[in-house]
Each structure stands twice: as C-alpha cells, then as structure tokens.
Amino acid sequence: MQINNIKELGELIKTTRKSQGLTQKDLALVANVGVRLIIEMERGERNVNIGTVIKVCSMLGLNINIE
Secondary structure (H helix, E strand, O other): OOOOOHHHHHHHHHHHHHHOOOOHHHHHHHHOOOHHHHHHHHHOOOOOOHHHHHHHHHHOOOOOOOO
16 A cells, blocks of 8 residues: 555554554554654644654554655
8 A cells, every 4th residue: 555645644544543443542552652643643634753653553563665
C-alpha cells in the first residue's frame, strides 16, 4: 500500500489499531507517546517527526519503505 499524505497515514494507523483491538490509549502506552499525539496522527492533523511515525507503526506491525 502506498501512502501519499499524512491523512492517509492516519487512516492506516487508525484502521490497523482498531483491527488489533487496541484503544488509542493502548497504542500510546506501548509506543511510549502521548494519547493526544495518537489522536492527532489518526486525524492527520499533526506533522510528527519520522522517528515517531516509525515507532508508532512498528508497534502496530506496519513496515515503512521509503523510495
């Protein structure tokens, strides 16, 4: 799947989180980030550094390939 913008990334994170039965709080705890950051990422409202994106995606088992 190719992600073209932060909104699409947020939707992927949200869909994957829900499919794994995790709440936003659960994901924030395992990724060691704030719940607010997860909420804003899922809405596509926040530009976060790539390290944080990788950490959150990694906790969900998502791989990131940069071409």
